[in-house]
Amino acid sequence: MKQKMRVLIIGLLAIFLIAGCSSGNKAKDSGTFEGSGSGKHGDIKVEVAIKEGKIDKINVLEQDENKVLAEPVYTELQETIIAENSADVDVISGSSATSEGYINAVKDAVKKSGITLVAVSKEKKEKQTVKTDQTFDVVIVGSGGAGFSAAIEAAEAGKKVAIVEKMPAVGGNTLLSGGEMNAPGNWVQKNLGIKGDSVETYYEDTMKGGDNVGDPKMVRIMAENALDSAEWLRDEIKVEFLDDQLFQFGGHSYKRALIPVGHTGAEPVSKLKAKADELKIPIFLNMKANELIQDDKGKVTGIKAQDKDDTQITFHATDAVILTTGGFGSNIDMRKKYNSEYDERYLSTDSEGTTGDGIVMAQEVGAALTNMESIQTYPIANPKTGMISLLADTRFDGAILVNQEGNRFVEELERRDVISKAILAQTGKYCYQIWNDDIDAISKTKEAHGAEYDELIKEELLVKADTIEEAAAFFDIDVDTLKETIKKVNEYAKSGDDKDFHHRAGLVSLENGPYYIEKATPSVHHTMGGLVINEKTEVLDEKGNPIPGLYAAGELTGVIQGTNRLGGNAITDIITFGRIAGKTAGGL
Structure with a gap:
């Protein structure tokens, strides 16, 4: 027992x-x-x-x-x-x-x-079942602001619409932008008591800003529809704009640029996508359009595309194909082809997908191109990554630009191309932007772009300093010259007369610290050239005739911005002509 x-x-x-x-x-x-x-x-x-x-x-x-x-x-x-x-x-x-x-x-x-992960067999995942042959009334290539605007208008007109996007996420350059939008006579101008702005003044600013190379008829359409486009975003798409702040970008006569909540394109893009989802518009991501399809009469009847598994998908378009694929700022070979200046030396603010696909596809079916040599740099970009500095939007509210020697060298509200060329003529081909808390209180960029602020501090491209001496020492700027520059700025701010560069909005005193000094250099930002379109957004051939079934809107068109795009005009352009393209297709 x-x-x-x-x-x-x-x-x-x-x-x-x-x-x-x-x-x-x-x-x-x-x-x-x-x-x-x-x-x-x-x-x-x-x-x-x-x-x-x-x-x-x-x-x-x-x-x-x-x-x-x-x-x-x-x-x-x-x-x-x-x-x-x-x-x-x-x-x-x-x-x-x-x-x-x-x-x-x-x-x-x-x-x-401390765990060693067990090995697993890498079995091929089943491919998503996307039909290789599909038919819609309207097929839109590109999912930035122009693409979404066109899709929404066409869908609301009763058309069966699809959006084809080569990247894994929607938004394109619209998403990466500050999202600001020019609209003369807007509601925020009224809130702030800004008077005198008009469609005519905006038209003249835009024509002059592009050296009068833009098509006057097309620029006037944009100017006359700018406010309606902004109100459409606000009322129909539910985009939230700040009601107590505007930007005055370089080359503009008035503060007229509406600012979305968050100071980035994420607000309009997310709201546009929500509206597209509400209308049940399918969006095919990771789908690169390669070729336009034409019938025996020359009408564009669809596109051929490839998904990320290299499967060819054909999208038939009964009524129209609308190209909204953006410019070619991220395509170095294409930049060099049309303007050898913008080679590998320049980084780009643009999305990786901004490679000129729509321009090339349209050209292959006979589309006319114009203004292709006009390529714009954004003057204040990250010297290491090329990304646009939205934190530095303080420039529109009084921040100044100085060179390594501590001198101002250009009016801070000049055109982007003028400022960029001036920066590239300075020691090291870079500049410093300087502002203080008084200016930041107006711009509110540190609050809106805290992550960029932290990133620039970490990269030692930005310093916050209590004194001018401390700030100058960080970047090895000549302190005596910088102090003299700041002294003159303070005098000009008090008198209202910038005797050196005639700052059009008036300088702001930099008497009080702390100070913020950011190092920056120009980066390729926008390509003004592209397809020739008419007032209906029809793509024209070399003889000036519409290519049946083919429409375009946004940065891949070349008839609106001239030699230089003024800040805040991109969103106005893409929403206005995207909507026109959608309405035109919706009426077919």
Whole structure:
């Protein structure tokens, strides 16, 4: 009996030990862990749940990335990492910095866990079932502001519409922009007591700003429809604009640029997409259009496209194809082809997808091009990345530009091309922008662009200093000259007369610190040339005749901005002519 009892006790102990070991093993290869990585706009913090050596779930705890560009990262990339049980994956095109931050955050969490992830077989995921042959009334290529505006107007006219977008996320350059929109006589001007602005003044500013190269008829259409386009965004699309602030971009006679909440294109793009979703307009992402299809009479009847698996998809368009693919600022070879100045030396503020696809496709079916040599740089961009500095929008409210020697060298509200050329003529081909809290209180850019502020501080491209001496020392600017420059600015601000450069809005005193000094250089920003279109947005051939079935709107057109686009005119252009294209197609 004692022997049986002894055997039973030993057996129970063995079971408990085995159970204990099993439980211990599970504990060692399971758990929830936090990690962080550096994204485009600051740290991305994630929480990674691991079960039995496999990544089960990834939650984003903190991030300040562009919400539209980050969406495919936090969905597609998460799915890929979980499926492969590894963070050694490729980045999402167009969102590489955010992707790298997210991937590194996951790797950090896994490293902290001490768990060795189990190997999994990399089975090919089933391809999404997208029909290889589809038919719509209207097919729109490109999902920026022009594409969405065209799609919404065509859909509301009763047409069956599709949007085809080659990038993994919608928005294009509209998303990356500040989102500001010129509209003479707008409601915010009335709120602020700004009088005297008119359609005619705006028309004249735009024509003069482009050296009178823009088609007067097309520029007038934009000027006359600008306010209606802005009110459409506000009332129909529900875009929120600040009601107590406007920008006066270089070359404009008045403060007339409406500013969206958040000071970026994320507000209009997210609202336009929400409206497209409400209208049930399908958006085909990761779908690159390569070729326009024509019938035997020359009418454009659709497009051929490729998805990310290189499967060819044909989109038939019963009524119209509308091209809204943007310019070619990110295509170095194309830039050099039309203007050799803008070669590899220049970075670009543009989306990776801004490679001139629509221009090339249209040209292949006989479309006429114009003004292709006119390429614009944005004067105040990040010297390391080429990205536009939205933080530096303080320039529109009184910030000054100085060179390495500490001297001003151009009027800060001149045209972009004039300022850019002036910067490139300075020591090192860069400049410094200087402002203080008094100016920032007007612009509110530090509040709106906190992530960029932190990024520039980290990269030592921006310094906050209590004194001019401290700020000058950080960038090795001649302190005596800089102090003399600031002294003159303060005098001109008090008198209202900028004797050096005749600042059109009047300078603002820099007497009080703290001071912000940002290093910047020009970066390719906008291509003014492109397709020739008429007032209906029909694409014209070399003889000036419309190519049946083909329409275009936005930066890929070349008849509106002339040699130089004034700030705030891009959104006005793309919304106005995008809507016209959609209405034209909607009436076919």
